[in-house]
Amino acid sequence: MSLIEAPRTPTRGRRTGGINWEKWGWIYMRASGVVLVVLIFGHLLVNMFLGEGVKAIDFAFVGGKLSDPFWQVWDGLMLWLALIHGANGMRTIVNDYATNPKVRTVLLAGIAVSTIILIALGTLVITTFDPCPAGADPALLASFCEAL
Ligand code: HEM
Structure with missing residues (x-):
């Protein structure tokens, strides 16, 4: 006869010290x-x-916003906070439902890799976006490009 485990039966030993990452992850979800x-x-x-x-x-609208340090910081914060929030939330779901250790490791690695790539690409776009590309139709660009 197989015995059903009591709810919340710990799968790991009791923590004995160090940083409680699970607690800080929980607080991060609320704060972010x-x-x-x-x-x-x-x-x-x-x-x-x-x-x-x-x-x-349109392109000019986005170019105008990403030329303004205020919106660069706003969009940068939104990118980092939302992606880390979403990734940490997905990590929780995987830990809750993926019972096979190999599947769990692959899923967690997939979340970590895709999050790092998206944060790197997004940050690159926000910090290096050229609103006035050479040779573009001026009608499609932000008005301040004419002065350049
Ligand atoms: C209006 C902004 C948001 C608020 C107030 C918010 C709030 C929260 C809170 C408090 C939790 C924890 C729930 C729990 O532990 O039971 C959570 C979980 C989660 N959030 Fe957000 N969130 C927001 C935006 C986002 C965005 C933009 C994403 C995706 C990028 C996202 C993805 C997730 C995921 C995947 C979870 C885990 C769900 C689960 O554990 O079942 N959230 N959110």
């Missing part, structure tokens, strides 16, 4: 969630509602 509410709704408000609304979004 609060900041993300402001960042995401601010982002949606500015891009979708204010001014001409969603119709204003």
